[in-house]
Amino acid sequence: MDASTHAADLAMMHGYLKLRRSDLLGKLDGLGEYEVRRPLTASGTNLLGLVKHVASVELGYFGEVFGRPRRELPWLAEGAPDDADMWAAADESRASIVELHHHSAELSDATIEELGWDARGEVPWWPPERRAVTLQQILTHMCVETARHAGHADILRELIDGSIGQRPDDPNIPSRTVSELAAHVARVEEAARAAAAR
Known part of the structure; x- marks a missing residue:
């Protein structure tokens, strides 16, 4: 591949990363402090924790891996509680976690734009x-990691207030009335029961 192809591919993938970051952060919109922090799965998964985790991981991958300066995060330090990057303590403000997300994105974007496609790095926490x-x-x-957690956030947001899709006018989501949605869910349930009964 020539340099222009690499540049186009890099720009395309970088664009996807930016979109998935935005999707994830957007899942906090319109929710109160309790809703963004509350655990909604048996393992404690929550919206603000997903944003904190992705921002933290991105700092490591685009900072430490390529020898670039990055902010030290106390929840990733030696001796920090397990999964401390997956939830927000009461004294950690939502604004500070959103700011971390923006800071992480800025550092990552600079790394991507300055170093280029073939830049070499080392991931010290991966097998040798x-x-x-x-x-x-x-x-x-990071595109895959961010998309994975944005998908988790989609489900959590639906559990909180029924919101689905990337935004209210998402063209990928069928517009259904309450009764049409209930009928759809009933069809899915009926199909599941029929398959299990075979």
Whole structure:
């Protein structure tokens, strides 16, 4: 591949990462402090924790991996409680976590734009045989990581207030009345029961 193809691919993937970041952060919109923090799964998954986690991970992958300066995060320090990056303590403000998300994105964007597709890095927390990486690998990894957690956030937001899709006018979501939605859910339930009865 020539340099212009690499540049186009890099720009495309970077664009996808930016969109998925926005999708994830948007899931906090319109919710109160309790709703964004409350655990909604048996493992404690919550919306603000997902934003905190993705921002923290992105700082590591686009900062430490490529030897670039990054903010030290107390919840990732030696001796921090397990999964401290997956939830917000009462004294951690929502604004500070959103600011961390923006800071992480800015640092990552600068790394992507300044270093380029073939830049070499090392992931110290990966197995030795996989530690040597390129920016292309890390950008791919973070697109997948961010999309995965944005999907988690989609489900959590639906559990909180029924909101679905990336935004209120999302063209990928069928417009249904309450009764049409109930009928759809009933069809899905009926199909599941029929399949289980076979």
